[in-house]
Amino acid sequence: xxxxTQLGSHVSVSEGALVLLRxxxxxxxxxxxxxxxxxxxxxxxxxxxxxxGATLVKGINGFEAEFKKSETSFHLTKPSAHMSDAxxxxxxxxxxxxxxxxxxxxxxxxxxxxx
Amino acid sequence: xxxxxxxPSNKVTEKGKYVELRCDPISGHTALYxxxxxxxxxxxxxxxxxxxxxxxxxxxxxxxFFAVRPEGSVSTLKIQRTERGDSAVYLCASSLGxxxxxEQFFGPGTRLTVL
Numbered sequence: 001x002x003x004x005t006q007l008g009s010h011v012s013v014s015e016g017a018l019v020l021l022r023x024x025x026x027x028x029x030x031x032x033x034x035x036x037x038x039x040x041x042x043x044x045x046x047x048x049x050x051x052x053g054a055t056l057v058k059g060i061n062g063f064e065a066e067f068k069k070s071e072t073s074f075h076l077t078k079p080s081a082h083m084s085d086a087x088x089x090x091x092x093x094x095x096x097x098x099x100x101x102x103x104x105x106x107x108x109x110x111x112x113x114x115x
Numbered sequence: 116x117x118x119x120x121x122x123p124s125n126k127v128t129e130k131g132k133y134v135e136l137r138c139d140p141i142s143g144h145t146a147l148y149x150x151x152x153x154x155x156x157x158x159x160x161x162x163x164x165x166x167x168x169x170x171x172x173x174x175x176x177x178x179x180f181f182a183v184r185p186e187g188s189v190s191t192l193k194i195q196r197t198e199r200g201d202s203a204v205y206l207c208a209s210s211l212g213x214x215x216x217x218e219q220f221f222g223p224g225t226r227l228t229v230l
Contacts, residue, residue: 043222046220101170101215102163104160
């Protein structure tokens with residue numbers, strides 16, 4: 001069963017505009033939550049993660065995400081898009097209630113930034 | 116410091132052949148993961164090692180796939196009797212310890228093409 005869903009396989013924004021990439025999880029126990037970025041022909045790089053504590057998490061390159069338990073969401077945002085943000089973004093989870101340590105990834109969202 | 120490295124970066128083989136893919140994790144990382152990423156999809160978990168032993172191999176698709184980590188560092192993913200459907204990017208990741216909140220650091224991947 002799919003435990004993480006990313007709405008929108010492609011998102012296009014103008015340079016300087018707000019970036020919003022959506023992620024929802026489906027487990028009853030909130031999992032560990034991650035956002036990874038993948039640039040063309042490169043490996044995955046961690047942007048940010050939520051494990052415990054403050055629900056608003058700040059990451060690298062000006063990105064942040066907010067864990068909302070009531071909405072089972074962990075959406076990624078950036079106030080002002082830059083051309084260099086064009087990449088594939090993956091939301092991923094590790095469930096807390098199974099003991100497994102494997103990441104389960106969403107299907108990804110490709111972000112395009114228009115000049 | 117050095118990140119996760121994977122060799123070869125590209126591998127082209129013929130259907131039915133045997134292939135080995137190598138992963139060198141970050142020094143000191145006890146956990147090592149293999150994932151497979153098909154075109155246009157998020158990575159899918161294959162197997163996870165804690166030290167020398169496979170702690171979770173539930174993602175291996177069938178018995179043609181096997182992985183080892185004999186000394187607790189370098190790992191080799193072995194695929195027998197390759198099929199065209201095995202074509203994908205094979206990603207390796209490593210992490211410190213076994214907490215679900217630990218960051219998994221990814222290598223650049225090996226692109227396997229089965230003709």
